[in-house]
Amino acid sequence: MKKIHYTDVEELKVEDYGSTSTTIRWLITKEKDGATNFALRRFEVQPGGEIGMHNHPQEHEIYILSGEIEVITETESFTAKTNDVLYVPPEEVHGYKNNGSKTVSFLCVVPYL
């Protein structure tokens, strides 16, 4: 059993896909913890920040911890709020934008494929 606080994990800038004002913490990983099936990450997106549109073979399971964020796909755009849950299927193009005045934090689980 391992216990950490999320702030024990290094906060890294997310710069892929033209992302701005966004950080990631890899809370549980294969390399660090021997978790061979999936990784648990925690994102923070500052007001005005965004994660650019992208896609990949892995699905995402997401839980919004705090704040409100615009979720964008090729066919729709909607707001996700605290305690909302998202499922992003494999290969679906997706991005996020914080149009509000508060930092958004969310968990995102991704499989090791």
Next chain:
Amino acid sequence: MKKIHYTDVEELKVEDYGSTSTTIRWLITKEKDGATNFALRRFEVQPGGEIGMHNHPQEHEIYILSGEIEVITETESFTAKTNDVLYVPPEEVHGYKNNGSKTVSFLCVVPYL
């Protein structure tokens, strides 16, 4: 893309392992959502409630959303609080007990092996 609020998902009693005053919501699953690699669940343990000691081949990745809970293994016992993260390796015996006065909620991700 699918969005739900966690309360959109049926809340079920957890009665395995002698558990008491505990509920689970299966937020994202293979059967419901086509998520083939892992499931995202949200637990609530009421004051005085517990999840009995048990083990299984799947690992857990856990994020404490609110409250404080006693985490028990065969070799140790400690308190996990809001924004703490737990990794339970495959086959490790584990249980939880809410000794406080507030409901504890946490997310727990489990792979489909």
